[in-house]
Amino acid sequence: MISIRLRCAPPTKTSQGKRARIVKGKNGKLIPVFFKKAATSKELDDWRWLVRPYRPAVPIADAVVFECVLVYPYLADTSKRDRARGWLPKISKPDCDNAMKGFVDVLVDEQFLVDDQRIARFVVEKYHGPDADVGIYLTIGAWGGVDAGTGTTVEAVRLAGATRQVERPRGAGPGHAGAV
16 A cells, blocks of 8 residues: 655646647658647656655556545635635536546556556545645555555455545544634
8 A cells, every 4th residue: 555645736737638730641641649738748747756756666456446635725715714624625627537637647657557447446535725735645555455554454444434545634624623
């Protein structure tokens, strides 16, 4: 089981922002060539650099459990009362699934996973939070893998009703009524 906190801005660009140009092929036919926007490519390169130190010795080849929490900075107009409640759900773009496509591709490129088709459980949450909490909280492991901290299997944790394996700062998460 790998648990990582990346202190970086969560995804703002999606891999859907691909661009295309038409070029003439060897046989004279026109063919489309797809490429990523410069901002998207830079974001992906930043993630590669950040996750590389955590790369496992061997990529996960079994069914994969993937849980990710994205914490974005509070919006400028977020009231002090709302900020005191802790993390607030983010209900604006990017969509959870679109935001993670590029990140999952980076994890495959960096050999955390053999292939993204192996992901059997995929949980993504988005929140607004204080600047100190902004980042990407990632937990990834093999289905049936044993948590080194507790000695329990991923299935046992899931069946016990614990859906979050990412350590959150005190006062974080939905429904928190933190002290003012």
